[in-house]
Amino acid sequence: MSATPDGGAAGAAPTHRIALGFDFGRARIGVAIGEAVTGSARPLHTLPVRQQRPDWNAIERIIAEWRPDVLVIGVPRHADDTANAVTEAALRFSRQLHGRFRLPVATIDERLSSWEAERRRSEAGHRRRGAVASDAEAAAVILESWFNQQRNPLSCATPNS
Secondary structure: OEEEEOOOOOOOOOOEEEEEEEEEOOOEEEEEEEOOOOOOEEEEEEEEEEOOOOHHHHHHHHHHHHOOOOOEEEEEEEOOOOOOOOOHHHHHHHHHHHHHHHOEEEEOOOOOOHHHHHHHHHHOOOOOOOOOHHHHHHHHHHHHHHHHHHHOOOOEEEEOO
């Protein structure tokens, strides 16, 4: 029997029911909530990054409110799979989340999440481009991608815990 990246058996009910997704950026962090049963996610908040520091108090409040089973962070990379300027910062953020909140943390390639978020906003009739709203929508895309990978036994998501 194959195993999924979260340690569960392929085809079995997902171990993680509620997940928070993060679209990490140097100026803002998009946050989304999702649930494994439906594989769906929705944007929650966009948090500011000040002096290269996430708003840990806001993140703590969100975690306390939603009580997620897992945290999922999108890690940006170039199209050729090489690291870009934000890759290491996103990986550091994922390690800090795990260290602070002692929750399982997974990372996922998020190369096209911002593009997909903007496409969704456009289809939904949001004419004005809004980076703040797009960051939270991108976090939802990241989370839905991760849920899809959890259903696929050949998944390439990378758990960090």
